[in-house]
Amino acid sequence: MAKLWGGRFSGGPARALEELNASISFDMRLAPYDLAASKAHARVLHRAGLLDETELERMTAALTDLGRRVADGTFEVSLSDEDVHTALERGLVEQLGPLGGKLRAGRSRNDQIATDLRMYCRDHVRGLAADLIDLIDALVSQAAQHVETPVPGMTHLQHAQPVTFAHQLLAHVQAILRDLDRLRDWDARAAVSPLGSGAMAGSSLPLDPTAVAADLGFEAAAANSMDAVADRDFVAELLFVTATIGLHLSRLGEEVVLWSSSEFGWVELDDAYATGSSIMPQKKNPDIAELARGKSGRLVGNLTAMMVTLKALPLTYNKDLQEDKEPVFDSLDTLALLLPAVTGMIATMAVNVSAMAESAPRGFSLATEVADWLVRRGVPFRDAHEITGAVVTHCVSRGIELHEVDDSNLRSISPHLSPEVREVLTVTGALAGRTTPGSAGPKAVTVQLSGIGTQMADWRTWAATSVVPR
Ligand code: ARG
Secondary structure: OOOHHHOOOOOOOOOHHHHHHHHHHHHHHHHHHHHHHHHHHHHHHOOOOOOOOHHHHHHHHHHHHHHHHHHHHHOOHHHHHOOOHHHHHHHHHHHHHHHHHHOOOOOOOHHHHHHHHHHHHHHHHHHHHHHHHHHHHHHHHHHHHHOOOOOEEEEOEEEEEEEEEEHHHHHHHHHHHEEEHHHHHHHHHEEEHHHHHHOOOOOOOOOOHHHHHOOOOOOEOOOOOHHHHHHOHHHHHHHHHHHHHHHHHHHHHHHHHHOOOOOOEEEOOHHHHEEEEOOOOOOOOOHHHHHHHHHHEEEEEEEHHHHHHOOOOOOOOOOHHHHHHHHHHHHHHHHHHHHEEEEEEHHEEOHHHHHHHHHHOOOOOOOOHHHHHHOOOOOOOHHHHHHHHHHHHHHHHHHHOOOOOOOOHHHHHOOOOOHHHHHHHHHHHHHHHHHOOOOOHHHHHHHHHHHHHHHHHHHHHHHHHHOOOO
């Protein structure tokens, strides 16, 4: 089949070259974007007087038809098509004859691929945002039911201070909200159209890159044609965001693995979102949570691959850049697969409130309350810390909890420790006291919940915006 570059070659390509060089096996998913860009380019050629009215109409109709055939699978491609651009030009020429060959004027695969991939990414980022919003919804609706449920908050995976389960779930929500923010921020920077940059020096034909940019949902046309065809920051940056989403999911996944273990017993996964063992009939495994952990490795790997590919690459286009597509496709596909499963797992998990409540005060997690109580009575925190430490040591040696220390022992540890200290030695009391903004107590968490609630409408609107003409 006809190469786009056959003119100066006498023999055909070696099979090995063809196999290595082709991107058709993975870049056909760019076809809808390539076709939309072709239509916009045809309109610009028409305005420049390079296509007459009938030619433009025939061209547009043929591109639409080609789009339909790509979508329903009747447009077949093979290795010799090399890439999506070659394949679609062949399809156009098959339909239109020599007229099909007019579309390439003022355009190169270098600005085409840079444009197509930006469009693909901007389009798919909206779907990714929608999936993240669904996960936030699941976390928020679990949180709303556990504004008062105490759990031991941990540092070093050791009991630290009691928090509400809602607060812990919303900590994950805050991280995902930042990811949404990153996607939107990325999108604003990615909204620059390379089309019109040609191979790398722009065009001598009277094209209108700004009009094409607007036509394709971009905010602006590239300011520098060399940068436009060489730049893949938009891929690396998106891969950083997807890798970060992966890290966040891995941390949530790891927590679910812990929570659902019999050592914790905080949650039980729904049967529909857990798996069994082929040999141990009693097992219920958190495979989704483990895969959330596991998939983060490949998401980080894709980012690394792209950055290493770009390192030290001279301007402008180099074939190395063909390696940009598979990592970003894979990262977006991976998250599209993973997120609905994680969302379902979170939405359906059953929370064991009594196991959480029982565990919340263990491990002397109320010791800080004692120290703060002493501080409120004028004891310097440094001394309060020492005194409380002595109470804990006393408890450890007797195998008792903080509230079980009798009055005389309290007094002998420190004259400041009157029996009233026991009033702060309840989880409910400790949580009720944490009222400052961002704190773990029910009051502050309710404020946090409503703050998240008010942001979500705006995120849903953004995720539903369509930036790419169909
Ligand atoms: N398949 C190529 C890629 O993905 C398209 C651009 C080809 N440009 C070129 N000068 N050979 O990068």
